[in-house]
Amino acid sequence: xxxxxxxxxxxxxxxxxxxxxxxxxxxxxxxxxxxxxxxxxxxxxxxxxxxxxxxxxxxxxxxxxxxxxxxxxxxxxxxxxxxxxxxxxxxxxxxxxxxxxxxxxxxxxxxxxxxxxxxxxxxxxxxxxxxxxxxxxxxx
Amino acid sequence: xxxxxxxxxxxxxxxxxxxxxxxxxxxxxxxxxxxxxxxxxxxxxxxxxxxxxxxxxxxxxxxxxxxxxxxxxxxxxxxxxxxxx
Numbered sequence: 001x002x003x004x005x006x007x008x009x010x011x012x013x014x015x016x017x018x019x020x021x022x023x024x025x026x027x028x029x030x031x032x033x034x035x036x037x038x039x040x041x042x043x044x045x046x047x048x049x050x051x052x053x054x055x056x057x058x059x060x061x062x063x064x065x066x067x068x069x070x071x072x073x074x075x076x077x078x079x080x081x082x083x084x085x086x087x088x089x090x091x092x093x094x095x096x097x098x099x100x101x102x103x104x105x106x107x108x109x110x111x112x113x114x115x116x117x118x119x120x121x122x123x124x125x126x127x128x129x130x131x132x133x134x135x136x137x138x139x140x
Numbered sequence: 141x142x143x144x145x146x147x148x149x150x151x152x153x154x155x156x157x158x159x160x161x162x163x164x165x166x167x168x169x170x171x172x173x174x175x176x177x178x179x180x181x182x183x184x185x186x187x188x189x190x191x192x193x194x195x196x197x198x199x200x201x202x203x204x205x206x207x208x209x210x211x212x213x214x215x216x217x218x219x220x221x222x223x224x225x
Binding site: 071 | 191
């Protein structure tokens with residue numbers, strides 16, 4: 001609810017204007033406001049429900065297509081699994097990562113950080129154009 | 141909680157297989173095995189020092205978040221669709 005609409009409703013609640021006047025004011029307010037653009041770029045933040053993965057490829061001359069839709073709720077629940085990984089498993093994974101040249105400490109990765117990552121996924125759009133494949137990852 | 145699992149397989153010969161799996165009846169039928177699996181999982185949690193209730197809670201949340209998941213794969217004349225509602 002925007003500020004002007006709230007002010008009108010407050011005035012109505014305080015008895016300063018009649019319901020008819022409030023209705024006229026709100027109608028005038030809606031007329032003055034620019035129409036919402038239809039593009040997905042103005043989608044309200046945090047409203048995305050699904051993560052989509054779309055791959056169109058050509059393998060050996062045959063077209064291939066993968067469409068995957070994963071609820072963001074599932075990702076949110078999935079990141080909580082990180083808290084269940086036993087410390088000894090994390091230590092082993094860290095050792096393997098270092099051996100592979102990736103000095104990354106998984107014990108420093110907190111579930112809250114992963115949750116924040118998932119929360120901001122709806123702003124991410126990834127597109128890869130390759131002669132043999134087209135990949136698109138986005139949230140909607 | 142998921143209600144229905146749909147699997148559709150299109151073979152290169154043109155044969156189409158559709159399977160609808162109602163989740164709740166299947167869970168009820170398999171409940172003795174699920175209880176056994178839960179016990180094994182609880183023991184595994186204790187062995188690896190993972191909090192049992194937290195593990196079950198996370199597993200339940202994952203299960204309940206499944207509706208809406210959909211995988212659709214086409215490769216040439218073969219297609220597989222898995223959908224959870």
